[in-house]
Amino acid sequence: MKTTLTITTLATILAACATPATSSPPPPPQEAVGESWIQISGAAAVTVAADRAMVSFTMKTRASDASEAAGQNADAMTAVLDAMRAAGFNSLEIETFGYALNPEYSTTNNQRTREIIAYTVHNNVRTTIEDVDVVGRLVDTAIESGANRVAQISFFAADTEDARREALAMAVQGAREEGEVIASSLGYELGALSKSMAGRIGSHLSSIPMFRP
Amino acid sequence: MSRAAATPIEARDQSISANVFIRVALGQELGD
Numbered sequence: 001m002k003t004t005l006t007i008t009t010l011a012t013i014l015a016a017c018a019t020p021a022t023s024s025p026p027p028p029p030q031e032a033v034g035e036s037w038i039q040i041s042g043a044a045a046v047t048v049a050a051d052r053a054m055v056s057f058t059m060k061t062r063a064s065d066a067s068e069a070a071g072q073n074a075d076a077m078t079a080v081l082d083a084m085r086a087a088g089f090n091s092l093e094i095e096t097f098g099y100a101l102n103p104e105y106s107t108t109n110n111q112r113t114r115e116i117i118a119y120t121v122h123n124n125v126r127t128t129i130e131d132v133d134v135v136g137r138l139v140d141t142a143i144e145s146g147a148n149r150v151a152q153i154s155f156f157a158a159d160t161e162d163a164r165r166e167a168l169a170m171a172v173q174g175a176r177e178e179g180e181v182i183a184s185s186l187g188y189e190l191g192a193l194s195k196s197m198a199g200r201i202g203s204h205l206s207s208i209p210m211f212r213p
Numbered sequence: 214m215s216r217a218a219a220t221p222i223e224a225r226d227q228s229i230s231a232n233v234f235i236r237v238a239l240g241q242e243l244g245d
Contacts, residue, residue, distance in 0.1 A: 036239040045230040053224065132224035139220050155224045167231035179237045191238035198233050 037194055038182055042175025046163040050155035053132045057142045058124045058149035066101060066119040073121040076146045080125065083145030089138060091130040098124040124151065168198065 059077045063069035081094060104118040125147075129138060132155060139150055157163070176190075183190040 037236050038239065039234060039236040041232065041234050043230065043232045045228050047226045047228050050224045050227055135224070136220040136222040139222065153222060155227065157227045160227065160229050163229040164231065167229050168233065171231045171233045172235065175233055175235045176237070179235065183237075183239055184243065186239065187243050189240035189243060191240035193235060194238050195236035196233065197235075198231070 035194075036188075037191075038179055038186075039195075040175045040179045040182070042171040042173075042178065044167045044170035044174055046167045046170070048157040048160055048163045050132055050157055052128060052130060052156050052158050053135045053138075054126065054128050054152070054154045054156070055135060055138055055142075056124060056126045056151040056153075057147040058122055058151050059146065060120060060122050060148055062104070062118050062120045064118055066103075069119040069121045070101060073123055077123045077125065080142055080145045080147050083141050084127065084138065087137070087141045089129055089131070089134060092138075093128040094125060096123060096125050098122065172196070 057080065059073055059080060061069050061072040061076060063072055077096070084092065084094065100122045102120050102122075103116045104120055106115045106117050108114070125142075127138065129135065135153060139153070143150070180190045
């Protein structure tokens with residue numbers, strides 16, 4: 001499942017030596033008076049092999065009246081869905097979303113007499129598949145059966161909890177090690193942890209937007 | 214037109230990142 005582990009640690013001093021001068025304003029109440037500290041940020045990233053792919057297709061049709069545009073779209077989208085189901089992809093999940101019917105107006109300069117010249121219908125289908133090696137064939141199947149836009153292809157891992165915990169632990173360890181370097185450079189040992197805070201924990205989906213003219 | 218090859222699309226790995234902030238007290242002075 002997990003193929004590679006890439007750790008990047010980064011630490012910076014955000015503040016140091018909080019010893020207050022006698023004439024300065026009082027320190028924040030949570031800080032011990034006279035205590036010196038360093039604050040460090042740490043970051044780490046763990047790479048997880050993708051075991052899911054999500055591909056979105058759109059069917060766009062256009063006709064002079066709304067009913068005709070909708071009918072053409074229904075026929076075309078049904079053909080796409082039937083073709084994908086018939087292709088026998090394992091664990092293929094299909095859902096439609098974002099159906100829209102819109103009038104298309106003439107582009108004359110007279111704004112008061114805009115005329116409807118056509119209607120366009122969009123319907124979208126989102127597919128999720130566990131076999132990431134057949135995404136190319138899935139795309140081909142949709143296009144060959146009539147889909148006229150491939151909106152997005154994304155790869156992701158279904159379970160990222162272990163990776164998240166691992167990245168968090170590595171980020172803390174990296175920050176701690178940087179803190180030891182900074183403290184010894186200042187001529188001190190590293191003391192006790194006084195505060196910790198988890199920052200942003202994120203995942204970057206790899207995404208390939210694709211468009212067909 | 215028939216074609217032999219499927220569109221090649223390679224899966225990419227997912228990156229999970231974490232950021233933390235820690236505040237650590239300075240301990241004893243070295244050499245004490």
